[in-house]
Amino acid sequence: MITLVCPSCGGQVECADEGRESVRCPYCGSEIFFGARHTDAEFNDIRNANYQMEQDNLLDEKNRRSVKTWSVVRAVLIFLLAVQNYLGWLFIAIALKEENREAVKNGDFGFFILATLLIVGAFFLGLISPVILTLTRPNYNVVTKEEDKNAKVKAFFITLLINVLVWIASVTLAIISWKVFNIR
Numbered sequence: 001m002i003t004l005v006c007p008s009c010g011g012q013v014e015c016a017d018e019g020r021e022s023v024r025c026p027y028c029g030s031e032i033f034f035g036a037r038h039t040d041a042e043f044n045d046i047r048n049a050n051y052q053m054e055q056d057n058l059l060d061e062k063n064r065r066s067v068k069t070w071s072v073v074r075a076v077l078i079f080l081l082a083v084q085n086y087l088g089w090l091f092i093a094i095a096l097k098e099e100n101r102e103a104v105k106n107g108d109f110g111f112f113i114l115a116t117l118l119i120v121g122a123f124f125l126g127l128i129s130p131v132i133l134t135l136t137r138p139n140y141n142v143v144t145k146e147e148d149k150n151a152k153v154k155a156f157f158i159t160l161l162i163n164v165l166v167w168i169a170s171v172t173l174a175i176i177s178w179k180v181f182n183i184r
Ligand SMILES: [Zn+2]
Pocket: 006, 007, 008, 009, 010, 011, 025, 026, 027, 028, 029, 030
């Protein structure tokens, strides 16, 4: 009895007649020539290698998915930072509007308090989110498909840089809005 591994589908094909030159794979129908014959030990090696490859692929898939989820969370946090900061600086201008100054004079600091909460909140979000994202970043590089010990450090500095740029951009946009909406 000879054990063969089908080169097309990897199926294990047993052949009783050793005098034949080839045998048809019962799983996929392709013809296997005995040049592809393996001993049982070799067959086990191949099966182990195939198993290892499958495990590696599963691990890659799992890692890729967790990096993707992480990226989505980061995008949401950055978006929140942008909106919160923009609204905060916009409310500062609204509080300073002609018709609202009277309220401030009367001790109604509603808009100022709201603006301060938003701005301070955005500032802390900008500082805390890189820390959270660093701690949760999987040690995996999607491009090289390998473990990446520097992934967390890179995630920290890149996220911090993005946050600084988003902060500047949202303040700039708020200032432009002041003029566009003629708030000040
Ligand atoms: Zn086959």
